[in-house]
Amino acid sequence: MRYTAGECLEVGDKRVIIGIDIGTTSTKSVAFGMDGIMLGSYAVEYPLIQDQPGWAEQDPDIIVQSAIESVNGVLSRNGIDGTSVAGAGISSAMHSLIAVGAGGRPLTRSITWADGRSEHQARIIRKQPGGLDVYRRTGTPIHPMSPLSKLVWLRENQPDVWTSADKFVSIKEYLIYRLFGEWVVDHSLASATGLLALDTLEWDEGALAIAGIDKSRLSELRPGTYRLQGLATADAEAMGLKKNTPFFLGGSDGGMANVGVGAIGPGEMAVTIGTSAAVRMMTDKPLTDEKQRTFCYNVAKSSYIIGGATNNGGIVLQWMRDALYAGEKSTEELLGAVSGIAAGSEGLLFLPFLTGERAPIYNSEARGTYFGMHLGHRREHFVRAGLEGVMFAVLSVAEALKDLAGPAREVRASGGFAKSPLWLQMLADMLGQEVQVPRVTEASALGAAVLAMQGLGEMQDWSTIKEWTPIAHRVEPNLRDAELYRELFTVYEQLRGALPEHFASISAFQRKHS
Known part of the structure; x- marks a missing residue:
């Protein structure tokens, strides 16, 4: 694993919110003041395992350890006392799938969004009479990235795993279970599984029937402001936090990124x-x-x-x-x-x-x-x-x-490419309109921190985000x-x-x- 520390600002006696962003190549923890100002970041990198053509997996236990180390890193490297941390929110990459057995033991690696093994299953689902209806109800395109098609692949190709699994979960759900012993998932992440009905925000019976499971094998649905509390002593010490530090479910990295860059209006x-x-x-x-x-x-x-x-x-x-x-x-x-x-x-x-x-x-x-x-x-x-x-x-x-x-009516750019004047100019030219670059570097982590602030009652709505994401510069076409x-x-x-x-x-x- 590789470690990367971000810049830090003077912390002083500020209360701190941690945004934890579980990504494809690393987990990054970012510390923010209650005014949205970034105080520092720390990332722990890990490999993508591709030992068969088209497969793209990760070790879920390595990612759990990386999340713990990233929290400790952002605190220790930036002089932040864990007692000042008011809470933490979690953002996560979408579409991962892990089969877990008794006691939460992983039966598979984490199958990531980049894994294409279920192309055949996705094609079959797409051609079924109800395939388009599943997309309309769930909003998730029928594609190998989707946990829906991955579930069908597991059922057809690894029957022993299929029958032994108690739950089918994402990497974030696995992390939450390891830290707090609860199988819960936020609506944001669940809605990227191809298994959640958008109109009711409940598990979709038609999609579950295609997958061949019932909702008892999935996590309980909760809002992103759902509070988790009661870290084990060893985990709290490893992170540098108090045992009763509240965590909040947060959301998917895409949704959190929109919140974090202030792209929240029509x-x-x-x-x-x-x-x-x-x-x-x-x-x-x-x-x-x-x-x-x-x-x-x-x-x-x-x-x-x-x-x-x-x-x-x-x-x-x-x-x-x-x-x-x-x-x-x-x-x-x-x-x-x-x-x-x-x-x-x-x-x-x-x-x-x-x-x-x-x-x-x-x-x-x-x-x-x-x-x-x-x-x-x-x-x-x-x-x-x-x-x-x-x-x-x-x-x-x-x-x-x-x-x-x-x-x-407005375009906001973020991510590594936003540091390149050439790429930003290309985007403005191709869109034929101005591109704005907000003064924010860790959008998904900030979005997760915002949901944690809402869960703590520190923020009523997202309007404050506009003040926290001023435009650093603009690129005209x-x-x-x-x-x-x-x-x-x-x-x-x-x-x-x-x-x-x-x-x-x-x-x-x-x-x-x-």
């Missing part, structure tokens, strides 16, 4: 690019798409997020650094090297589907594709086209949201490049639409010969 769109990418807007009622291009998940009470996540964000830049430059350049140097290449990469296009794709096409067999190469292209063109391909994927989700809920990208986006969509049959063929070839 038409306020959040774009986040880290390893993957996501485009989200908040609504006051469930909205699903007839073409199944977008998700709809609950955030809290009558707040929902609509949007889509793409598989391939910063991971594309990392791949290009290693594949095209053999690690000779840092990612920052790569971004600098392509700044002299004009928008459009002289006609070179890239479909950025290096790990399949989620929104808006939900095709785990999709593959990365360069198109339009000629003798004048150099490595820098391939890198620029790669970055543009990531942004075209983001734009395709934004266009689906426009069809569903109307145009965005270049109108000439915006027009060029609109023209090229048409070609991108035509190319993407022409290749699914060929994606399937090359995927079958790879499976046969791997």
Whole structure:
């Protein structure tokens, strides 16, 4: 495991809220004052286990230990006394699944959102007469990322695990059970399972029937402000907290990120690019798409997020650094090297589907594709086209949201890409509108901290978030490049639409010969 400490501010006698963010590559704990100011952060990294083609798993016990160490790290490295911690909220990546047996013993690793083993099961569910209805009711696209299709895979391929399992839970539920002995899940995370009815916020009987389980094998549903208390002495000491420090369930990382960047009103769109990418807007009622291009998940009470996540964000830049430059350049140097290449990469296009794709096409067999190469292209063109391909994927989700809920009146950017002027300019140009960068670096953790504050009665609603997320800078679109990208986006969509049959063929070839 690797550890990363963030910057810290003077703590003094402030009361502190901890936001714990369980991510794909690390768990990060972030300390905030009751005024929303970040006091410090500490991350513990862990590996993604991919010992079979298409599988992407993690060790749940390592993640539990990482969460404990991250809390201790943010306190000890930033001079924060655990007695000043008023509470903690938890954000978590969506779509993970763990089968657990008697006494909460894990029978499987944590099967992550990136795991594609249930592609066949997802395809069958999608083709069933009620497949579209399941999506309409639950808001979760039928895709291998969904715990619904993962459950069917487990039932069909690991019957011993299936019959031995007492519960099927996410990594956050497993952490909560290990710390507090309760099987509970917040509505926000549950609504990304494909098993929760959005209109009632109860487990959906039709989806449960497809999965082959009843609700007794799932956790009890609770709001994100649900309080947990009574840490074991050993866990409290390991974290550096009091035994009675209250924890609150919080929500999913996507919903918490929208809260954390202040994209909480109608038409306020959040774009986040880290390893993957996501485009989200908040609504006051469930909205699903007839073409199944977008998700709809609950955030809290009558707040929902609509949007889509793409598989391939910063991971594309990392791949290009290693594949095209053999690690000779840092990612920052790569971004600098392509700044002299004009928008459009002289006609070179890239479909950025290096790990399949989620929104808006939900095709785990999709593959990365360069198109339009000629003798004048150099490595820098391939890198620029790669970055543009990531942004075209983001734009395709934004266009689906426009069809569903109307145009965005405000765009807020967060994640690692928001530190890159080049990528921010690309986003503004492709959207054809101003992009705002809030002064917040840990949006999901801040969102979880906000729900903890609500649970403590320190905050009545989210209006205060706007004061906590002032805009650090704004990026205006270049109108000439915006027009060029609109023209090229048409070609991108035509190319993407022409290749699914060929994606399937090359995927079958790879499976046969791997």
